[in-house]
Amino acid sequence: xxxxxxxxxxxxxxxxxxxxxxxxxxxxxxxxxxxxxxxxxxxxxxxxxxxxxxxxxxxxxxxxxxxxxxxxxxxxxxxxxxxxxxxxxxxxxxxxxxxxxxxxxxxxxxxxxxxxxxxxxxxxxxxxxxxxxxxxxxxxxxxxxxxxxxxxxxxxxxxxxxxxxxxxxxxxxxxxxxxxxxxxxxxxxxxxxxxxxxxxxxxxxxxxxxxxxxxxxxxxxxxxxxxxxxxxxxxxxxxxxxxxxxxxxxxxxxxxxxxxxxxxxxxxxxxxxxxxxxxxxxxxxxxxxxxxxxxxxxxxxxxxxxxxxxxxxxxxxxxxxxxxxxxxxxxxxxxxxxxxxxxxxxxxxxxxxxxxxxxxxxxxxxxxxxxxxxxxxxxxxxxxxxxxxxxxxxxxxxxxxxxxxxxxxxxxxxxxxxxxxxxxxxxxxxxxxxxxxxxxxxxxxxxxxxxxxxxxxxxxxxxxxxxxxxxxxxxxxxxxxxxxxxxxxxxxxxxxxxxxxxxxxxxxxxxxxxxxxxxxxxxxxxxxxxxxxxxxxxxxxxxxxxxxxxxxxxxxxxxxxxxxxxxxxxxxxxxxxxxxxxxxxxxxxxx
Amino acid sequence: xxxxxxxxxxxxxxxxxxxxxxxxxxxxxxxxxxxxxxxxxxxxxxxxxxxxxxxxxxxxxxxxxxxxxxxxxxxxxxxxxxxx
Numbered sequence: 206x207x208x209x210x211x212x213x214x215x216x217x218x219x220x221x222x223x224x225x226x227x228x229x230x231x232x233x234x235x236x237x238x239x240x241x242x243x244x245x246x247x248x249x250x251x252x253x254x255x256x257x258x259x260x261x262x263x264x265x266x267x268x269x270x271x272x273x274x275x276x277x278x279x280x281x282x283x284x285x286x287x288x289x290x291x292x293x294x295x296x297x298x299x300x301x302x303x304x305x306x307x308x309x310x311x312x313x314x315x316x317x318x319x320x321x322x323x324x325x326x327x328x329x330x331x332x333x334x335x336x337x338x339x340x341x342x343x344x345x346x347x348x349x350x351x352x353x354x355x356x357x358x359x360x361x362x363x364x365x366x367x368x369x370x371x372x373x374x375x376x377x378x379x380x381x382x383x384x385x386x387x388x389x390x391x392x393x394x395x396x397x398x399x400x401x402x403x404x405x406x407x408x409x410x411x412x413x414x415x416x417x418x419x420x421x422x423x424x425x426x427x428x429x430x431x432x433x434x435x436x437x438x439x440x441x442x443x444x445x446x447x448x449x450x451x452x453x454x455x456x457x458x459x460x461x462x463x464x465x466x467x468x469x470x471x472x473x474x475x476x477x478x479x480x481x482x483x484x485x486x487x488x489x490x491x492x493x494x495x496x497x498x499x500x501x502x503x504x505x506x507x508x509x510x511x512x513x514x515x516x517x518x519x520x521x522x523x524x525x526x527x528x529x530x531x532x533x534x535x536x537x538x539x540x541x542x543x544x545x546x547x548x549x550x551x552x553x554x555x556x557x558x559x560x561x562x563x564x565x566x567x568x569x570x571x572x573x574x575x576x577x578x579x580x581x582x583x584x585x586x587x588x589x590x591x592x593x594x595x596x597x598x599x600x601x602x603x604x605x606x607x608x609x610x611x612x613x614x615x616x617x618x619x620x621x622x623x624x625x626x627x628x629x630x631x632x633x634x635x636x637x638x639x640x641x642x643x644x645x646x647x648x649x650x651x652x653x654x655x656x657x658x659x660x661x662x663x664x665x666x667x668x669x670x671x672x673x674x675x676x677x678x679x680x681x682x683x684x685x686x687x688x689x690x691x692x693x694x695x696x697x698x699x700x701x702x703x704x705x706x707x708x709x710x711x712x713x714x715x716x717x718x719x720x721x722x723x724x725x726x727x728x729x730x731x732x733x734x735x736x737x738x739x740x741x742x743x744x745x746x747x748x749x750x751x752x753x754x755x756x757x758x759x760x761x762x763x764x765x766x767x768x769x770x771x772x773x774x775x776x777x778x779x780x781x782x783x784x785x786x787x788x789x790x791x792x793x794x795x796x
Numbered sequence: 797x798x799x800x801x802x803x804x805x806x807x808x809x810x811x812x813x814x815x816x817x818x819x820x821x822x823x824x825x826x827x828x829x830x831x832x833x834x835x836x837x838x839x840x841x842x843x844x845x846x847x848x849x850x851x852x853x854x855x856x857x858x859x860x861x862x863x864x865x866x867x868x869x870x871x872x873x874x875x876x877x878x879x880x
Contacts, residue, residue: 469873540803593852663832668848673853
């Protein structure tokens with residue numbers, strides 16, 4: 206145990222002192238913990254730690270292998286970047302929530318059994334919800350409640366699945382689900398677990414919580430949220446469900462679903478959130494294909510994605526921080542006042558679009574190539590089309606309408622220095638991974654046999670991307686943002702909840718009122734009347750009879766008592782009278 | 797340096813030079829696509845030089861118009877106070 210420091214503990218216990226620290230000491234402390242965590246992950250020897258028995262089940266607090274290390278590495282790096290981005294915050298609440306959130310995500314990544322996993326899974330949901338609540342205002346609060354409801358529902362599905370699966374498999378240890386598609390279908394428990402995982406991965410139709418909530422979170426909170434929840438879900442899918450055919454198709458649909466919605470979006474961060482759906486689609490499809498190359502692709506794409514998506518959210522967040530506006534219809538012309546933000550944002554945009562020498566190029570293409578090697582031409586073409594859409598939105602539409610386009614004469618300046626530094630760190634990593642993919646490839650779970658920089662691959666990518674740009678230039682007017690919102694599957698629970706409230710307020714309440722009216726106007730008076738009648742009957746009838754009988758017995762008793770004189774002669778006289786009477790009766794009757 | 801690059805992409809003064817540069821890049825990419833080796837191409841389309849340019853442009857146009865069609869005619873886009 207001595208050579209293993211659980212990084213989840215570093216963050217969760219490390220969150221405790223934050224409210225008590227102030228000023229520079231707090232800032233140094235906030236940076237120190239993620240740095241320690243990065244070193245803890247780098248120094249971590251593979252193995253199993255913290256095996257124990259709990260309510261008769263074997264649990265394993267931490268299982269360290271190549272897959273968990275690569276996710277933990279990028280999680281801790283992103284935690285450092287996110288913390289630097291949030292350093293200017295004076296209140297402790299968001300720092301504490303972010304630390305617990307990161308710690309819980311790391312807890313999931315190392316969880317060796319389902320119970321540990323579930324515990325940290327719920328921790329993530331609650332800690333991240335705080336980052337939305339912290340924004341304040343009715344809109345954010347409502348979105349945060351919806352977020353909690355959805356995730357708690359997903360958590361219940363997961364817990365149910367864990368119990369059913371655990372009972373069937375006889376073990377709660379977390380690993381590839383036995384009885385996968387290869388050997389005759391998964392059980393109900395496995396499907397419930399899969400549903401819980403898919404919800405966190407934002408797979409349609411379970412995706413709407415993401416695009417509903419992320420734009421409402423705080424500027425700094427959204428950066429953390431964009432990195433952890435969905436990628437933790439990709440990790441658990443890669444751990445438990447590699448090679449599940451369903452995931453290939455769900456992932457492919459996701460990749461296109463996100464870009465279609467991104468065309469319609471007006472809110473800058475919601476547009477980016479739809480691109481999380483799209484990009485996670487590549488990872489889900491990669492996990493579904495399940496070959497070594499595909500899982501490597503999914504893992505490395507998650508790694509790159511966390512960094513460039515963090516960078517994009519930081520860029521959009523910087524604009525919101527400075528201007529207070531988030532809708533593309535209200536933004537424009539900021540390139541003059543925020544050139545550094547523009548440049549840093551564009552690094553993220555090139556990375557997500559998979560331009561050569563940016564991180565997406567060396568990771569996304571691995572998933573697409575894996576689909577090709579697996580003879581899935583349709584998947585390959587669909588994913589390539591989604592790449593075009595990605596550049597169209599995050600690389601062209603969003604920056605054009607946010608930073609260039611119509612100059613709306615907004616008062617703006619570069620964001621605080623800590624924000625720029627954090628964006629610079631992420632941008633440097635996006636470029637470093639793109640130029641030198643070797644170290645990232647060395648981290649991946651399987652040996653990498655993939656060369657991204659071939660002539661054909663470079664010209665093909667550039668062709669796709671730059672001719673997408675040509676389409677953008679030609680049809681620019683068609684892309685003008687419109688002041689609308691888009692309906693997504695959250696319609697069902699937002700309108701559904703309203704329908705439920707209507708049912709409760711209108712028909713159910715009316716029925717309840719009718720019932721109480723009947724009881725008040727008819728039943729209650731009847732009951733009162735009959736009670737009164739009963740009382741009268743009781744007092745006058747029953748009591749009269751009882752009292753009368755008692756009274757007559759009393760009088761009879763008194764009369765009898767007076768007969769008892771106690772004088773012997775009286776008794777003798779009575780006996781003689783009795784004997785005479787008997788003789789008379791006998792004589793009369795007998796004759 | 798960064799400011800000048802950003803300014804080049806934003807300022808109207810550079811519009812003509814920007815446009816020329818853009819078309820030059822497009823031409824260079826298509827020309828380069830004819831020159832690279834394609835030994836490892838697995839699918840038919842991968843062997844066609846210039847395929848990616850056509851597919852990229854087509855994807856872009858398709859995505860814009862299908863999405864806008866779904867948004868306007870399919871009823872996905874609603875007024876901002878829809879849920880209020």
